[in-house]
Amino acid sequence: MAWRLYSLDLSRLEGTAGEVLSGAPEGAEEGYPASFQPLEEPWEARRADPVPWPEPLYFVDGRERGEAVLSDGRRLALLGCVAAGAVVYQQGNMRLLETRVRRVGVGLEEALRLGELVYEPLPLEGPPSPGDVLTALQEGLRKARTLLEEKLAGALAGGLLVVDGPVRLRRQGPVLGYIKTHWARYLPEDREALLSTLKPGERTPMFRVRRKGQELASWYLRLPLPPEGVRPPESGLLRVETPLQGDFGALADLSLSLFPALASHPVKDPRAPQNLLPVGGLERELSRRMGSREVVARILARHQDSLSADQGGG
Template structure:
């Protein structure tokens, strides 16, 4: 007797589209739910969108990518000479030298790229009495792609940003031959906090880009943002698009409705409150796999929308999404990673620039800074 099984359509090098723990604990959720928004909870069933509701005339999709170009150590002004020799020289296997953040008016806020030697452990104090603080030099890019039924999708806006994230109050902008990195303050110096600061900056970059583009274009559009709607609920005609499911929000009876969805259908709309409130619904895209929730995405809309507007929005988007679904021979995250999103991500990664060139430029900028005379205090 053989074991029956199905294969998750996502490439295993990516996080699974459905978290196994979430599937095993479908009743476990701390979210406050109102399941009776569109249909009574006891009457939940797959919803076929109204054929009289058309997909949006113009669908804008906003997305962003990020990359850490180097890990750094930041120092107080005047403490550039405290960078140990091991940090200034190349480590094992090409480990980096010690880049420094150029200071203002001749003062130095040195930043050593973390290597395998003494520079990487932070077990020493700088000469001025302050300890080194970790940071990251990172590049991110946001973009918008415009989708019109019957017309090829086209990117209409792209913006690239490079930043130094550090909790140090002394961090200043980095200037390299390959581009500048603007200093931005992180709440704390842990790597998770630095990455969170990077992600928050990218999310704001997407919001600002969307606002500028919509103001310039003046179209009657619908904006789809990749990821939860958190921090973007103030944007009009905007829906969050979530590809992966790490938390089980629905109780078991309603979660069973998600499993019964056919491609091109959705769940009833419900209201969800965690640290913030939003309406949500699930949609199934065309998927070749029979795995649990295969091809299922979650959509989020403002909690302030009325029921009629919500139903029109959900039906319109449910009509629009299936034709845009990714295909597995082109995208390892198909079908949830929509074709326009995949194309935009490739463009944005290209616009980030050559990672090796930027890394070398950061090291060169560090060496130049360390050669500069340090003012006597």
């Protein structure tokens, strides 16, 4: 049976990398805070002298957007758009380095062309549980986005790479990942008290994190959130992690020169201060490159007929 347009209203399927990744899945990780293991002692707030940023300094981020759900009567497929991009700081200037945009059809077996839009097939791994089809499709889209991000990040040579979300990719040079929301708890209760006394520009000592065979060093740092003292101290927290290799201690100190300077202002950004300035700019750019949601929806609606014709019997 042919694929038919099932729904175009997918606003709830939209999300950005950081939010999705630092959400629920992280909480299920390998038994924290029980296996908490500090890398630095004593357990108290730490400061560091300002250091110049390393160059080139890359920021990589991605976006995903579900654009339509198709149905052939038995199965569902999700048409979506994923984008990843990098900005680079070099010679005192932050500029857009690269963006990549792909359209994918999660659950499709063949490429689908609708007007000028081409959706590449991305088959689902194994049959999803019936109740969770949409979640599985969404997960597929997220994977496509992560893949695109990692591919783009892998091509960046030298310097320091900063990624939105946990560090997953293996990279030759140093890499920092930052997590904006804190559903998962890493600290035992007696150590957590330090978090609420951190002042802007201070961090906790490093502690060890193990994830899927990866050894990481992580720490919390406090971003400035003007006006100080109005919001709860936790709202300015950022968790940063880096692979446990090389001089990760120096990276922890560098992070105090880096992240507070790039914190966004609450007047301008509802996700302040954790949504970093260059990343905010990059995200705006990415959504521009993904095209207007309305225009895409109209193209899809207009080409419904060719949908069934092309995929006749598919």
